[in-house]
Amino acid sequence: MDNIILEMRGITKTFPGVKALDNVNLTVREGDIHALCGENGAGKSTLMKVLSGVYPFGSYEGKIFYQGEERHFRDIAHSEELGIIIIHQELALVPLLSICENVFLGNEEAKYGVINWDSAERKTKALLEKVGLHESPETVVMTLGTGKQQLIEIAKALSKKVKLLILDEPTASLNENDSEALLALLFEFKSHGITSIIISHKLNEIKKVADQITILRDGATIETLDTPDISEDRIIKSMVGREIKDRYPKREPHLGETIFEVKDWIAYHPLQADRQILKGINLHVKKGEVVGIAGLMGSGRTEFAMSVFGRSYGRRISGEVLLHGKKVDVSTIGKAVDNGLAYVTEDRKTFGLNLIDHIKHNITLANLKGVSKAGVINDLQELNVANDYRKKINIRCSTVYQTTGNLSGGNQQKVVLSKWLFANPEVLILDEPTRGIDVGAKYEIYTIINQLADSDKAVIVISSEMPELLGICDRIYVMNEGRLVGEMLAKDASQDKIMRAIIRSGNKE
Amino acid sequence: MGVQARGNLREYGLMIALVVIMVLFQILTDGTLFKPLNLTNLVLQNSYIIIMALGMLLVIVAGHIDLSVGSVAGFIGALAAVLMVRSGMHFVPATLLCLIAGGMIGAAQGYWIAYLKIPAFIVTLAGMLVFRGLTLALLAGESIGPFPTQFQLLSSGFIPDFLGGSGGFHVTSLVIGVLVAAAMFYTSLRTRLNRQKHGFQGGPLWVFILEHALISGLFLYLIYLLASYKGIPNVLIVMGILIAFFTFVTMRTTIGRRVYALGGNEKAARLSGVKTERLTFFTFITMGVLAALGGLIFVARLNTATPKAGVGFELDVIAAVFIGGASASGGVGKVLGAVVGAFIMGVMNNGMSIMGIGIDWQQVIKGLVLLAAVIFDVYNKSKV
Numbered sequence: 097m098d099n100i101i102l103e104m105r106g107i108t109k110t111f112p113g114v115k116a117l118d119n120v121n122l123t124v125r126e127g128d129i130h131a132l133c134g135e136n137g138a139g140k141s142t143l144m145k146v147l148s149g150v151y152p153f154g155s156y157e158g159k160i161f162y163q164g165e166e167r168h169f170r171d172i173a174h175s176e177e178l179g180i181i182i183i184h185q186e187l188a189l190v191p192l193l194s195i196c197e198n199v200f201l202g203n204e205e206a207k208y209g210v211i212n213w214d215s216a217e218r219k220t221k222a223l224l225e226k227v228g229l230h231e232s233p234e235t236v237v238m239t240l241g242t243g244k245q246q247l248i249e250i251a252k253a254l255s256k257k258v259k260l261l262i263l264d265e266p267t268a269s270l271n272e273n274d275s276e277a278l279l280a281l282l283f284e285f286k287s288h289g290i291t292s293i294i295i296s297h298k299l300n301e302i303k304k305v306a307d308q309i310t311i312l313r314d315g316a317t318i319e320t321l322d323t324p325d326i327s328e329d330r331i332i333k334s335m336v337g338r339e340i341k342d343r344y345p346k347r348e349p350h351l352g353e354t355i356f357e358v359k360d361w362i363a364y365h366p367l368q369a370d371r372q373i374l375k376g377i378n379l380h381v382k383k384g385e386v387v388g389i390a391g392l393m394g395s396g397r398t399e400f401a402m403s404v405f406g407r408s409y410g411r412r413i414s415g416e417v418l419l420h421g422k423k424v425d426v427s428t429i430g431k432a433v434d435n436g437l438a439y440v441t442e443d444r445k446t447f448g449l450n451l452i453d454h455i456k457h458n459i460t461l462a463n464l465k466g467v468s469k470a471g472v473i474n475d476l477q478e479l480n481v482a483n484d485y486r487k488k489i490n491i492r493c494s495t496v497y498q499t500t501g502n503l504s505g506g507n508q509q510k511v512v513l514s515k516w517l518f519a520n521p522e523v524l525i526l527d528e529p530t531r532g533i534d535v536g537a538k539y540e541i542y543t544i545i546n547q548l549a550d551s552d553k554a555v556i557v558i559s560s561e562m563p564e565l566l567g568i569c570d571r572i573y574v575m576n577e578g579r580l581v582g583e584m585l586a587k588d589a590s591q592d593k594i595m596r597a598i599i600r601s602g603n604k605e
Numbered sequence: 606m607g608v609q610a611r612g613n614l615r616e617y618g619l620m621i622a623l624v625v626i627m628v629l630f631q632i633l634t635d636g637t638l639f640k641p642l643n644l645t646n647l648v649l650q651n652s653y654i655i656i657m658a659l660g661m662l663l664v665i666v667a668g669h670i671d672l673s674v675g676s677v678a679g680f681i682g683a684l685a686a687v688l689m690v691r692s693g694m695h696f697v698p699a700t701l702l703c704l705i706a707g708g709m710i711g712a713a714q715g716y717w718i719a720y721l722k723i724p725a726f727i728v729t730l731a732g733m734l735v736f737r738g739l740t741l742a743l744l745a746g747e748s749i750g751p752f753p754t755q756f757q758l759l760s761s762g763f764i765p766d767f768l769g770g771s772g773g774f775h776v777t778s779l780v781i782g783v784l785v786a787a788a789m790f791y792t793s794l795r796t797r798l799n800r801q802k803h804g805f806q807g808g809p810l811w812v813f814i815l816e817h818a819l820i821s822g823l824f825l826y827l828i829y830l831l832a833s834y835k836g837i838p839n840v841l842i843v844m845g846i847l848i849a850f851f852t853f854v855t856m857r858t859t860i861g862r863r864v865y866a867l868g869g870n871e872k873a874a875r876l877s878g879v880k881t882e883r884l885t886f887f888t889f890i891t892m893g894v895l896a897a898l899g900g901l902i903f904v905a906r907l908n909t910a911t912p913k914a915g916v917g918f919e920l921d922v923i924a925a926v927f928i929g930g931a932s933a934s935g936g937v938g939k940v941l942g943a944v945v946g947a948f949i950m951g952v953m954n955n956g957m958s959i960m961g962i963g964i965d966w967q968q969v970i971k972g973l974v975l976l977a978a979v980i981f982d983v984y985n986k987s988k989v
Contacts, residue, residue, distance in 0.1 A: 433878040450869035462877040464859040
């Protein structure tokens with residue numbers, strides 16, 4: 097009889113307007129490496145946050161049984177005391193502090209508040225050896241690559257006497273060697289009795305290390321599989337199998353000639369000079385076409401869009417951008433906008449809106465020329481423009497003088513869309529345009545996208561929601577790790593095929 | 606409409622505070638505050654602070670700060686002395702050179718801040734030290750004066766009374782005051798009617814009339830007081846023109862709009878096509894020119910350039926902008942607010958001096974008023 101170290105029963109977690117987890121069950125055997133799989137938004141990270149105490153007891157429904165007893169975790173520290181350590185995808189290291197300082201952060205070797213650095217360094221050295229690192233404990237974390245930083249996080253977990261280690265996409269930003277090293281480490285831990293839960297999209301890796309796989313979809317547990325007999329196809333089918341209901345407005349595409357084209361687009365990471373983020377992207381969009389770019393988070397889609405749009409991301413950028421068949425200079429945002437490009441950002445609050453200002457001012461920001469003469473703004477004209485869009489796009493607000501920070505996510509997104517529509521672009525790149533928006537508002541935004549295409553614009557939609565892309569696009573590109581790994585017409589595409597393209601390319605590495 | 610009224614209430618809150626403080630000190634000083642001579646002095650004493658506050662408002666709205674303005678003002682004053690008094694240059698080219706020098710200083714600091722992304726606090730702190738030292742160096746530790754009489758008129762002169770007789774009143778000033786009040790009323794009325802024509806209600810008419818009656822009334826009363834002494838000082842004309850200009854730029858032009866967008870969310874502004882670096886650069890150049898102007902006015906008033914000129918100006922200027930409702934994180938702030946804020950500080954300075962309160966306690970009170978103003982403002986904003 098296997099020892100069950102963790103049982104999560106009937107976990108339901110709701111956020112305003114969204115049910116992230118719906119009666120999820122997870123059972124993990126002691127000493128196993130248990131994989132958690134699912135698409136973006138399936139609920140994997142949320143489930144782990146419930147387990148680790150990021151979402152404390154009381155903020156969810158259901159029960160957690162750990163080591164046989166029911167637990168009510170108040171916060172992360174509470175779960176850590178019992179040996180549940182979570183390593184997030186975004187590493188929680190302080191870049192300017194040393195390895196030793198980071199490893200013992202919050203858990204210092206101290207008596208009455210005074211840190212014993214000798215003891216800390218000794219222990220750090222021992223821990224580093226366990227994970228296979230030979231750096232000096234005084235090395236500043238920022239100078240090390242992601243692979244090593246990941247190992248430091250694991251060393252940190254070991255220092256807290258971990259019993260259940262949770263890793264969220266641990267090899268997402270690692271190269272092959274580092275990934276291998278990490279997986280080998282997990283095996284070693286297993287032999288010491290440490291249980292691991294690993295969230296990952298890399299099915300080939302999961303097949304190598306996991307004993308069991310639990311698949312989540314749309315916030316619910318689909319099934320738990322024993323790995324040895326499993327094929328990747330089987331896993332994929334479980335991950336994506338859902339019907340597309342009639343959530344997308346119908347459209348009759350009328351395609352014209354190619355108006356937007358990107359050739360051989362290459363870009364490097366802004367801080368890590370030799371990390372290539374975009375490895376030669378070639379795509380094109382026709383007039384009246386809605387093209388989607390599918391891919392997992394971290395595949396480089398936003399980086400692509402931002403680097404094309406006035407080089408707002410990345411360094412050592414090269415490649416050509418053609419509009420109506422002619423090369424154009426879009427090396428600054430101003431030039432990109434002047435040439436008819438518009439980019440609706442992924443994060444509307446941080447990059448899309450001036451939250452302390454009202455709707456009217458936000459709508460006209462990208463095209464102040466359109467409401468001014470000789471640099472003087474025509475207040476009335478601006479008011480009319482804003483009210484125009486308010487009606488056309490159905491922005492729900494009391495007046496256009498309402499502060500955008502107070503609007504709902506859907507309405508904020510509509511304001512951002514209005515801003516770019518008013519800039520009269522020919523090519524719009526929409527990055528996750530319906531993220532965090534309710535179903536009703538999503539439909540409205542899809543309708544707007546259709547209208548854009550019908551008015552002979554080219555629209556690129558970047559989205560992590562595959563059904564959305566299948567529902568509104570004419571053609572879909574698939575991107576993974578900085579490369580285009582697939583291109584298919586929407587009518588021939590399916591979630592299965594897209595996922596397969598991603599997995600296949602991941603396996604090639 | 607309610608939202609707009611709320612915003613207006615905050616502005617009126619500031620004006621009401623000014624009126625209350627004025628009345629308070631009028632009482633505490635047994636009526637001395639509003640004596641025409643004193644009022645004139647009040648305007649003259651605070652002129653350079655207000656002028657520098659205009660530049661500082663832009664800098665703060667853009668999300669930065671400029672700690673060097675006092676030192677720059679002192680330095681330009683010294684430069685003016687060297688040019689006009691020592692080298693005997695005519696005051697017009699000398700003044701121009703000084704303003705340009707101020708602009709160049711602003712450009713130098715602005716370059717580091719805007720393009721190299723070095724925090725404004727540090728760059729201008731360095732500037733503060735550097736230019737204080739350069740002032741001393743330029744003056745070789747001495748005071749230089751007197752300035753040509755023409756130049757002194759900038760600070761201590763009054764506009765000539767073209768229309769006046771020999772009566773006690775400066776008729777031209779009264780006339781100008783009435784014209785300005787009428788012009789303000791007219792533009793406000795025109796905007797209101799224009800909006801109503803397009804279907805936007807502007808709030809009840811009686812409120813509109815009342816607002817303007819109160820503001821115009823107060824304005825004309827002050828002009829009347831000035832007219833009872835020597836009339837409108839030259840520097841008030843300069844102030845008036847600059848205030849009108851900056852109000853216009855911040856409220857009605859694309860450049861002004863972009864500065865607010867930059868301060869409100871720099872990333873979003875940049876991704877919307879705003880040339881954020883260039884804009885920041887220009888706000889610092891503007892600040893430099895206005896700091897230079899402030900320095901010139903100050904030195905003309907004192908009629909001497911001293912090594913200590915400008916010490917502490919930046920604090921009064923920054924306090925004025927924040928009392929006027931600007932936000933420390935940028936994107937919020939009004940020209941009129943900064944002006945009223947400067948006047949609040951000025952009235953307090955003046956009133957407390959008349960009352961004989963020592964400099965020590967004056968500082969304590971000024972500091973507390975600044976704190977209270979900002980707390981009140983932050984509290985108000987969080988309620989919305």
